[in-house]
Amino acid sequence: MKRVELFFTFILIPLDILMVVLAVVLAYKLRLDYSSLPSAYIEPFNEYLKFFIFTLPVWFVVFLINGLYSISERKNALNEFGKIVVAVSAVIALVVAYIFLSRTFFFSRLIVAELWALAILLVVIGRFMVRFIQRSLYKRKIGVHRVIILGHNSMTKPIVAELKKNYRLGYEIVKVIDKDGIEKLDTIVFNNPCDEIMVTDAGLPESQIAKVLEFCRLNGLVFKMTPNLFLVRSSHVLVQSLAGVPILEFQRTPLDGWGKIIKRSGDILGSLILIIILSPIMLLTAILVRLTSKGSILFHQERVGLGKNFVIYKFRTMRENAEEEHAKMMKKYGVMFKLKHDPRLTPIGSFLRKTSLDELPQFFNVLKGNMSLIGPRPPMPEEVAEYNNWQKKRLGVKPGITGLWQVSGRSELSFDDWVRLDAYYIENWSLWMDIQIFFKTIWVVLKGRGAY
Numbered sequence: 001m002k003r004v005e006l007f008f009t010f011i012l013i014p015l016d017i018l019m020v021v022l023a024v025v026l027a028y029k030l031r032l033d034y035s036s037l038p039s040a041y042i043e044p045f046n047e048y049l050k051f052f053i054f055t056l057p058v059w060f061v062v063f064l065i066n067g068l069y070s071i072s073e074r075k076n077a078l079n080e081f082g083k084i085v086v087a088v089s090a091v092i093a094l095v096v097a098y099i100f101l102s103r104t105f106f107f108s109r110l111i112v113a114e115l116w117a118l119a120i121l122l123v124v125i126g127r128f129m130v131r132f133i134q135r136s137l138y139k140r141k142i143g144v145h146r147v148i149i150l151g152h153n154s155m156t157k158p159i160v161a162e163l164k165k166n167y168r169l170g171y172e173i174v175k176v177i178d179k180d181g182i183e184k185l186d187t188i189v190f191n192n193p194c195d196e197i198m199v200t201d202a203g204l205p206e207s208q209i210a211k212v213l214e215f216c217r218l219n220g221l222v223f224k225m226t227p228n229l230f231l232v233r234s235s236h237v238l239v240q241s242l243a244g245v246p247i248l249e250f251q252r253t254p255l256d257g258w259g260k261i262i263k264r265s266g267d268i269l270g271s272l273i274l275i276i277i278l279s280p281i282m283l284l285t286a287i288l289v290r291l292t293s294k295g296s297i298l299f300h301q302e303r304v305g306l307g308k309n310f311v312i313y314k315f316r317t318m319r320e321n322a323e324e325e326h327a328k329m330m331k332k333y334g335v336m337f338k339l340k341h342d343p344r345l346t347p348i349g350s351f352l353r354k355t356s357l358d359e360l361p362q363f364f365n366v367l368k369g370n371m372s373l374i375g376p377r378p379p380m381p382e383e384v385a386e387y388n389n390w391q392k393k394r395l396g397v398k399p400g401i402t403g404l405w406q407v408s409g410r411s412e413l414s415f416d417d418w419v420r421l422d423a424y425y426i427e428n429w430s431l432w433m434d435i436q437i438f439f440k441t442i443w444v445v446l447k448g449r450g451a452y
Contacts, residue, residue, distance in 0.1 A: 002143050002144075002145065002195070004134075004137065004142065004143030005143060005170075006257075006260065006261060008130055008133075008134050009069060009258075010261060011130065012068070012069060012126075012127065012130060013060065013069065015126045015127075015130065016059070016060075016063060016068070016123055016126065016127075017056055017059070017060065018126070019119070019122040019123045019125070019126045020056065020059050020119055020122075020123070021052075021053075021056075022118075022122055023115055023118035023119040023121075023122050023123075024048075024049065024052045024115060025049070026114075026118050027111050027114040027115040027118055028045060028048055028049075028111065030111075030114055031110065031111045031114060055091070055095060058091055058094060058095075059091050062087050062090050062091050062094075063087050065087075066083045066086055066087040066090070067083060068080070068083055068084065068087060069258070077131070080127065081124060084120055084123050084124055084127075085120055088116060088119045088120050088123065089116065091119075092112060092115065092116045092119075095112065096112060134170075135167070135168050135170075138167050138168060138169075138170045139167050141172060143170065144170050144171060144172045145170055145171050145172070145195045145196055145222075146172050146174050146193065146194040146195045146196070147163070147171050147172065147173055147174065147194055147195065147196040147197070147198050148173075148174055148175050148176075148177060148188065148189070148192060148194045148196070148197045148198070149163075149173060149175070149176040149177070149198050149200055150177050150178070150179070150181065150182070150197060150198065150199045150200065150201065150212065151176075151178070151198075151199060151200030151201035151226075152176075152178040152179070152201065153200070153201050153202075153203065155200050155201070155202065155226055156176070156200040156201065159198075159200050159226075160173060160176060174192045174193070174194050175188065175192045175194075178201075179201065179204060179208060182208050182211055182212060185197075185211075185212070185215050186215075189219065189221075194221065195221065195222060196221060196222040196223070196224060197212060197215075197216055197221055197222075197223055197224070198224040198225065198247070199212060199223075199224070199225035199226065200225070200226050201226075202225075202226045209225065214389070217393065217396065218389060218392050218393070218395075218396075220306070220307060220396060224247050225247070226247060253396065253397060253426045253427060253429055254428070254429045254430065255397055255426070255429050259429060262431055263372060263429075263431075263434070264369075264372075266373070266431070266434070267366050267367075267369075267372050267373050268366075268367065270366075270373050270438075271363045271364075271366040271367045271373065272367065274363050275363050275364070275367070278360055278363070281357070281360065282360050282361070285315050285352065285357050285358075285360065286315065288348055289315050289316055289346075289348065289352075292346060292347050292348045293316070293319065293346040293347065293348070293349075294319075295316055295319070296316060297315065297316060298313055298314065298315065298316065298361060299313070299314045299315065299316040299317070299318070299358075300312070300313065301314075301380065302380065302381060303378035303379065303380060303381075303399070304378060304379050304380070304381055304383075304384050304395060304399075305370055305371070305378060305398065305399055306395070306396075306397060306398040306399070309381060310365070310370040310371075310378075311370075312362065312365055312370075312371075312378060313361035313362055313364055313365055314358045314359060314361055314362065315352055315357065315358040315360065315361060316346070316349075316358075317345055317346060317348075317349030317350075317352050317353055317358045318344040318345055318346060318349055319344055319345075319346055355445065356445045359401055362401045363401070365401075366401065370398075371398060371399050371400060371401060372397075372398045372399070372400040372401075373400060373401055373402070373434070373438065374400045374401075374402060374403055374434045374437050374438060375397055375398055375399050375400025375401075375403055375425070376394040376395075376397065376399050376400060376403055376405075376418075376422040376425070376426075377399060377400070377403065377405065377418075378399035379394075379395075390419065391415075391419050393419065393422065393423045393426065394418070394419050394422035394423065394426075396426050397425075397426050397429075402437060402438070402441040403421070403422065403425060403437060404421040404422070404424065404425050404437060405417075405418045405421050405422070406437070406441050406444060407437055407440040407441055407444050
């Protein structure tokens with residue numbers, strides 16, 4: 001999901017709220033200007049506004065339930081208008097029901113009808129403005145989805161024609177290939193960077209489609225296809241229509257779309273709170289590292305993140321130049337090894353690892369956006385060089401400080417077990433899962449289980 005696409009969806013929330021508030025104010029003004037009632041019978045504006053301000057969460061929830069903030073589907077103007085009418089009508093019905101049941105004094109029921117009409121009109125206008133800006137950017141190739149079309153049949157031609165002529169759809173075709181290109185996808189994508197691969201040839205054998213699907217999963221690309229009898233290998237499937245042809249989109253993880261926004265918001269808030277709370281402990285740990293061994297307080301190391309490498313921060317637990325021995329030890333003990341009695345540890349290093357105090361500076365990595373609070377552990381580039389295709393699945397989301405591996409045995413697990421847990425997390429992520437992992441991590445850290 002493009003960042004600009006996420007931004008335009010996210011901006012709809014404050015925009016809708018602003019338009020509703022504006023509708024509330026205009027409805028009052030209209031009723032005030034054209035009311036024949038004596039002014040004594042008109043509810044003061046402050047009380048009237050306060051009443052509707054308290055209803056704003058209801059507006060948001062009803063709009064959300066009606067799919068007005070959906071990222072997964074391409075928005076059709078007529079369909080969106082229908083949803084707005086239904087959502088606004090539902091909120092107004094709830095307000096009327098509350099007024100009636102609570103016997104709240106309300107000077108005019110007609111104002112509710114005016115609010116209903118104005119809210120629909122202004123929300124539609126606001127969304128039209130957003131759509132206009134977004135399509136203007138699409139016309140300039142900003143925020144478009146770069147797509148490779150895989151197919152050479154009668155179904156491919158109308159899809160290619162539609163994507164080329166209709167810039168409002170937000171697509172840019174970077175290359176059209178046939179089935180012979182499947183074996184060369186690495187080279188083709190390298191020379192023609194893209195966001196999606198769309199398979200339009202429904203007659204391709206299942207084995208070849210599976211190759212393309214796996215390639216997309218490993219490289220963080222969206223996979224779409226025209227439907228056939230292919231066995232769907234993911235539970236996250238969306239159906240769209242393009243040039244009258246149904247298209248299936250296979251989502252790699254629920255962390256696409258709103259999941260990404262929710263997770264990043266939680267990471268920023270959580271890391272800030274934890275940094276503030278744990279700052280005295282971090283200061284004391286830094287002093288202990290300085291006093292017990294030579295070298296820098298912080299350990300910096302390149303790690304593989306989502307789409308790019310970054311520098312991870314830890315409190316140093318090993319003697320200087322310990323990294324020079326890592327390659328030899330990796331050959332001896334395997335990828336992502338951890339030794340119970342690592343000879344490279346400093347006098348306090350073992351304690352810091354046992355208590356996970358060495359991990360605390362990574363909250364700054366989370367704040368910067370390199371990592372998440374919850375996710376697969378970030379590997380080193382030389383470790384990733386040893387991965388097979390199946391093991392590369394764990395690179396499909398932003399790495400985390402803790403994860404399922406942390407609460408399921410930590411260093412006592414084999415690497416294959418790590419990969420299985422990471423793959424499960426990626427395919428089945430939910431906010432509730434993150435919350436459970438977070439609190440289980442606290443318990444595991446306090447027990448010191450599997451940490452060395």
